[in-house]
Amino acid sequence: MICRRLALVLATAIAAGAPPAHAVVGGATSQDVRGARASTLRVETSRGELCSGAAIAPELVLTAAHCLMGGGAVSVVSLDPRFRTRRHAVVAVLPHPTFVPGTTPRTQPGTDLAMLRLAAPLPTDIVPVTLGGGLWQGESVSMAGFGLSIENNKNTARRLRETRLVNAGNYTTQNTVKVAVDAEGRGESPGAGACRGDSGGPVLRGDIRSRDLVGIVSWSSGPLNSRERRICGGFTAITPIAEHRSWISETAARLLAMGPNPRQLEPQPPSAGYSWWFSR
Known part of the structure; x- marks a missing residue:
């Protein structure tokens, strides 16, 4: 189960209107031909x-x-x-x-x-990719997408980017998703994650060269400790494949x-x- 504090943060973000995730902020441009x-x-x-x-x-x-x-x-x-x-x-x-x-x-x-x-x-x-199994809390995953790398700059979209995240557990509203966070920011401070343009992007088990699909990006929200309202770089919600x-x-x-x-x-x-x- 996701920790109580994280669940509260997500509930607050969603109540404020966390949007669907359409780009990878805090990620790296994909350059590996055999990668994303x-x-x-x-x-x-x-x-x-x-x-x-x-x-x-x-x-x-x-x-x-x-x-x-x-x-x-x-x-x-x-x-x-x-x-x-x-x-x-x-x-x-x-x-x-x-x-x-x-x-x-x-x-x-x-x-x-x-x-x-x-x-x-x-x-x-x-x-x-091939359809993978379930995700467990604390597992490392990789995601890729064509969305924004800078939240308020539409010109940063349409370039393939990737990043590594950690599965923090389940979160349930109208449906159940997995929530992944930056390994360092942990959803509390700005870090890597989905943004506008990444929705539908693959979440792979382990390395970005993996072909083991474990989820599809659904929506995102900003980090807990931010002076301004953000919709990216905090929590990445993933629709799990196994279910x-x-x-x-x-x-x-x-x-x-x-x-x-x-x-x-x-x-x-x-x-x-x-x-x-x-x-x-």
């Missing part, structure tokens, strides 16, 4: 939403459901071995059936996961069975009312 570049993707919508995602198969990307709340066409960007961008069309989107759109974790219940089906397989230099392996596996199989024409699959709207749609 090989599995972390940029997810963009035609309405200006920026998120991150994890390749879990040549034609499938796992991301955060809240990234798709605004609708619009979705595309995915990968980096080649020279870190040049390549854009890939998305033909189908499926959020987790329990997800309900909201503006804060408290008003956004359900599982913050969504899966994207690409029009064609990703290039062979992209190496999909949702069945949905991921079943959804992957269903999307891969669609064939070349996505419209041949009859859409089944999630119970939460979030629209399943296919791109035109």
Whole structure:
């Protein structure tokens, strides 16, 4: 269990409106060809939403459901071995059936996961991650994303960055997430963590070269001891993979069975009312 003080801090942050995590503050620019570049993707919508995602198969990307709340066409960007961008069309989107759109974790219940089906397989230099097991408190993890490195500077987004964090335990509001913190700041002082643009980014067990996916970034909040209100560099909330392996596996199989024409699959709207749609 997460410590009582940390739980109180998080409750306060969420009540104040902790936003979804869209970039890595306090992290390092990814430069390793076999590192985060090989599995972390940029997810963009035609309405200006920026998120991150994890390749879990040549034609499938796992991301955060809240990234798709605004609708619009979705595309995915990968980096080649020279870190040049390549854009890939998305033909189908499926959020987790329990997800309900909201503006804060408290008003956004359900599982913050969504899966994207690409029009064609990703290039062979992209190496999909595998679904890992559960996380334990105190475990070291790595995260990567395309978000902001400076909280109030939008120009710092769209560059792949990575950092190491420590899993501090569970936190439950409308759903249960894992909360990771900077190893030194521990969520009390500014440190590394998710920021705007990192939502949907992969959380990997151990080193950034790992292909063991244990979570997807959902939201973030600032540190406890800050003179100004922050939304980054304190706590990184992670939707754990282990609890949702069945949905991921079943959804992957269903999307891969669609064939070349996505419209041949009859859409089944999630119970939460979030629209399943296919791109035109």
